[in-house]
Amino acid sequence: MTRPKLVAIALIVVGTAAGIGFALMTRRQEAPPAAEPAAAMPAAAADEFEPTIANAAPTPGPAPEGMAWIPGGEFSMGAADPLGKDANIVGMQATEDSRPIHRVAVDGFWMDKTEVTNRQFAEFVKATGYVTVAERTPTAEEFPGPPPENLVAGSVVFSPPDHAVPLDTHFRWWSYVPGANWRHPAGPGSDLGGREDYPVVHVAYEDAEAYARWAGKRLPTEAEWEFAARGGLSGALYPWGNEFLVDGKFMANTHQGHFPNEDTRADAHGGTAPVAQFPPNAYGLYDVAGNVWEWTRDWYRPDYYAQLAAGGVARNPAGPPDSFDPGEPGVAKRVHRGGSFLCTEQYCSRYMVGTRGKGEPSTGTNHLGIRLAKDAP
Numbered sequence: 348m349t350r351p352k353l354v355a356i357a358l359i360v361v362g363t364a365a366g367i368g369f370a371l372m373t374r375r376q377e378a379p380p381a382a383e384p385a386a387a388m389p390a391a392a393a394d395e396f397e398p399t400i401a402n403a404a405p406t407p408g409p410a411p412e413g414m415a416w417i418p419g420g421e422f423s424m425g426a427a428d429p430l431g432k433d434a435n436i437v438g439m440q441a442t443e444d445s446r447p448i449h450r451v452a453v454d455g456f457w458m459d460k461t462e463v464t465n466r467q468f469a470e471f472v473k474a475t476g477y478v479t480v481a482e483r484t485p486t487a488e489e490f491p492g493p494p495p496e497n498l499v500a501g502s503v504v505f506s507p508p509d510h511a512v513p514l515d516t517h518f519r520w521w522s523y524v525p526g527a528n529w530r531h532p533a534g535p536g537s538d539l540g541g542r543e544d545y546p547v548v549h550v551a552y553e554d555a556e557a558y559a560r561w562a563g564k565r566l567p568t569e570a571e572w573e574f575a576a577r578g579g580l581s582g583a584l585y586p587w588g589n590e591f592l593v594d595g596k597f598m599a600n601t602h603q604g605h606f607p608n609e610d611t612r613a614d615a616h617g618g619t620a621p622v623a624q625f626p627p628n629a630y631g632l633y634d635v636a637g638n639v640w641e642w643t644r645d646w647y648r649p650d651y652y653a654q655l656a657a658g659g660v661a662r663n664p665a666g667p668p669d670s671f672d673p674g675e676p677g678v679a680k681r682v683h684r685g686g687s688f689l690c691t692e693q694y695c696s697r698y699m700v701g702t703r704g705k706g707e708p709s710t711g712t713n714h715l716g717i718r719l720a721k722d723a724p
């Protein structure tokens with residue numbers, strides 16, 4: 348499908364004024380054409396987790412600064428419906444594309460202990476002069492449809508209504524904000540003052556890749572991400588176990604109260620939190636659940652796990668060769684993981700460790716960030 352067609356679809360879906368912003372989602376179509384649309388979703392039945400068998404090899408030397416050794420090994424990947432609570436009655440079918448549970452093996456690697464912070468990203472920008480996608484003015488060549496005055500650099504910001512709304516479309520709480528970017532997370536008037544240790548946001552996939560090249564790291568595969576996030580536990584709902592609260596304490600920055608109009612901040616944080624405010628998982632990783640979503644390098648397809656499950660143990664799977672999202676056919680997406688400060692059991696319980704998210708590669712938001720991996724020498 349050609350780019351003009353994609354842009355047209357995006358504009359029709361969201362209307363013209365706000366449309367240009369969401370049309371930015373489609374401005375770089377880097378995926379190969381998608382294969383046939385996904386067949387029927389994998390059946391929910393017969394989901395079985397088996398024990399995680401971590402590799403026995405010792406840690407290969409001292410850890411790079413801020414990184415933890417993830418031993419790799421064989422594990423069961425995916426998400427079952429949690430403990431009698433049907434996760435698919437919440438708005439976004441939280442586990443349907445995370446089945447069937449299947450066996451995966453990954454090699455050991457280093458993983459950032461925290462999401463990449465504003466401080467770290469600022470060092471990269473200072474050293475390289477890099478300009479993020481959200482800071483670049485879209486061109487008429489990329490978007491032939493809209494009037495030129497609508498071609499304004501910006502990004503997508505959570506803009507909750509002040510009253511309860513139906514949870515039928517995310518356009519009720521997401522807005523394209525001209526001037527929003529990593530330096531101005533809520534748009535003009537906001538800045539990074541006091542936010543040095545908050546996760547960088549409004550980063551597109553290519554921004555994450557550029558940062559990774561500079562840092563001598565790389566984005567993790569989805570399988571690496573999940574192995575790391577599980578921290579050696581098998582089949583747990585969360586990176587720390589099966590109970591959302593531990594001794595009455597929150598373990599991640601998520602959303603409490605009525606979504607999207609009211610966040611009671613029972614976990615002490617509205618919006619993003621500085622990294623590492625909650626206990627790490629058993630591998631020493633902070634905020635793998637919640638705070639900000641994290642890019643992985645895999646293309647998204649809801650039927651990928653079914654494909655892998657048919658072939659025995661999948662070794663270092665790197666995602667399908669193309670992307671298909673039945674909810675938005677024609678828009679190639681990469682997998683996001685971990686959920687964010689906006690995840691809630693009322694709408695999108697993606698802080699559950701086996702669940703998946705997805706996003707168009709040129710689109711950053713203020714709840715999407717970066718965590719990187721690095722190969723052992």
Ligand SMILES: [Ca+2]
Nearest residue numbers: 600601614616
């Ligand atoms: Ca919170």
Ligand SMILES: [Ca+2]
Nearest residue numbers: 634637639685
């Ligand atoms: Ca996170």
Ligand SMILES: [Cu+2]
Nearest residue numbers: 689690695697
């Ligand atoms: Cu969510």
